[in-house]
Amino acid sequence: MAGVRRRRLARGWLLLQLSLTGGAGGAGTGCDAAADAERLEPPWPVGEFPAPSGPIAVLELEPEPSNALRGEWERAELGRLLFYDPILSSDRETACATCHAEIWGRGDGLAVSIGVGGGLLIGPGRAGPSVLTRNAPTLWNVAFRRSLFWDGRSASLEEQVLLPLASPLELDRDPIALMDEIAAIPEYATRFARAFPKATGDAVTLAHLQMAIAAFERTLVSDQSIYEAWLAGDRRALGPEVLTGMQVFADAGCPSCHTPPTFDSERFAARHVGAAGGDRGRAAISEAPEDEGAFKVPSLRNLRNTGPYFHDGSVADLGLAVDHELAESGAVVTGDERRALVAFLTQALVDRSRGPAIPTAVPSGLPVPVDGFRVLR
Numbered sequence: 001m002a003g004v005r006r007r008r009l010a011r012g013w014l015l016l017q018l019s020l021t022g023g024a025g026g027a028g029t030g031c032d033a034a035a036d037a038e039r040l041e042p043p044w045p046v047g048e049f050p051a052p053s054g055p056i057a058v059l060e061l062e063p064e065p066s067n068a069l070r071g072e073w074e075r076a077e078l079g080r081l082l083f084y085d086p087i088l089s090s091d092r093e094t095a096c097a098t099c100h101a102e103i104w105g106r107g108d109g110l111a112v113s114i115g116v117g118g119g120l121l122i123g124p125g126r127a128g129p130s131v132l133t134r135n136a137p138t139l140w141n142v143a144f145r146r147s148l149f150w151d152g153r154s155a156s157l158e159e160q161v162l163l164p165l166a167s168p169l170e171l172d173r174d175p176i177a178l179m180d181e182i183a184a185i186p187e188y189a190t191r192f193a194r195a196f197p198k199a200t201g202d203a204v205t206l207a208h209l210q211m212a213i214a215a216f217e218r219t220l221v222s223d224q225s226i227y228e229a230w231l232a233g234d235r236r237a238l239g240p241e242v243l244t245g246m247q248v249f250a251d252a253g254c255p256s257c258h259t260p261p262t263f264d265s266e267r268f269a270a271r272h273v274g275a276a277g278g279d280r281g282r283a284a285i286s287e288a289p290e291d292e293g294a295f296k297v298p299s300l301r302n303l304r305n306t307g308p309y310f311h312d313g314s315v316a317d318l319g320l321a322v323d324h325e326l327a328e329s330g331a332v333v334t335g336d337e338r339r340a341l342v343a344f345l346t347q348a349l350v351d352r353s354r355g356p357a358i359p360t361a362v363p364s365g366l367p368v369p370v371d372g373f374r375v376l377r
């Protein structure tokens with residue numbers, strides 16, 4: 001079933017891209033020669049992205065799509081506005097985007113996140129009283145994950161939305177009061193009705209808010225990196241050092257956990273990050289002794305932007321994170337091989353092409369949280 005749905009989805013997606021670019025082979029790789037080129041083989045099975053946990057809308061489509069994809073597009077667009085709207089927080093300054101911002105690789109650039117009471121500022125300059133214990137994971141490719149959070153305690157994007165909302169350190173918002181307030185904003189009332197046209201009764205419900213935000217999160221697909229261009233036959237896409245790094249990645253056994261093409265997996269593993277006896281990770285959920293200190297395997301896509309690294313953000317430098325992982329894996333490499341591995345991770349797997357537009361205004365009329373890097377005019 002899932003396979004069939006995925007194929008249909010992929011075809012719909014492709015058709016939309018074709019109609020946009022006016023022909024095959026245009027989107028992503030930007031290389032006509034690639035169309036005829038032989039597919040190149042990496043040192044691991046090429047693999048396919050897992051079936052997404054729901055339909056993937058393509059937000060950047062302009063003009064707005066009609067027909068079958070319309071409903072999904074409306075939901076994702078509503079979700080985009082909610083994701084950036086600080087009405088979701090008790091201090092009216094914190095949004096999902098505060099901790100999952102584009103320039104920080106859909107994390108926040110902090111070792112551990114800071115929630116309500118930290119003001120409108122996003123990024124490493126953020127300070128405040130509500131300091132979490134864990135690093136904000138990227139939301140890139142979260143559509144393809146089944147277990148969410150570092151300890152896998154949530155199984156769906158829809159369900160997950162409620163946790164930051166209710167957490168006193170994150171958004172700290174009472175859902176009933178929130179929905180009352182949202183229902184009173186005409187633009188939201190209209191958008192909920194358009195996104196959920198089949199709703200009997202009031203379309204502005206908490207369940208619909210959860211579905212809309214999840215639909216938005218599923219648009220954050222990153223699958224058009226230079227690695228994909230190379231796979232498709234563009235031999236010049238990856239230089240010699242990066243190709244060496246790809247081989248080192250394979251030889252060091254990294255793909256057994258960071259499995260292509262997502263470069264993550266549903267496994268949990270103890271990599272001995274942070275103090276022993278600290279965060280129990282997966283074991284706090286499963287109570288299985290082998291899960292003591294085990295955390296989810298994070299994606300290595302867009303890694304250049306997602307630091308600081310690991311569940312506690314304890315390592316700021318990617319080279320040092322890689323050294324830790326090499327040592328954990330018992331892999332011994334030369335200086336050149338290590339450099340090549342870092343080059344592979346920072347160059348081959350970067351693709352932020354499907355990042356959505358940041359809204360300049362949201363329906364509540366509250367100011368949208370801002371990246372510390374943005375120059376205010």
Ligand code: HEC
Pocket residue numbers: 083088094095096097098099100113114115116132134135136137138139142145147148149150151157160161164165169170171213217
């Ligand atoms: C104060 C910062 C903060 C805010 C606000 C916040 N998050 Fe997060 N988010 C985090 C942190 C930290 C984690 C990891 C927590 C853990 O694993 O225990 C996380 C985890 C997640 C995950 C799991 C990702 C994965 O791969 O496991 C999703 C999805 C997510 N957040 C979405 C949202 C949404 C949607 C909102 C708004 C409703 C939101 N977050 C608000 C900090 C935040």
Ligand code: HEC
Pocket residue numbers: 249252253254255256257258268269270271272273294295296297298299300306308309310311312321322325326329331
């Ligand atoms: C047994 C599974 C496993 C293997 C093998 C493995 N990793 Fe990891 N990796 C993990 C887990 C789990 C984490 C998160 C650990 C934590 O935060 O406590 C992680 C984290 C990372 C991170 C930090 C990413 C981030 O966003 O925080 C990098 C970089 C990384 N691994 C690279 C590698 C490389 C390179 C190799 C091969 C030398 C490798 N890993 C092998 C499981 C694995």
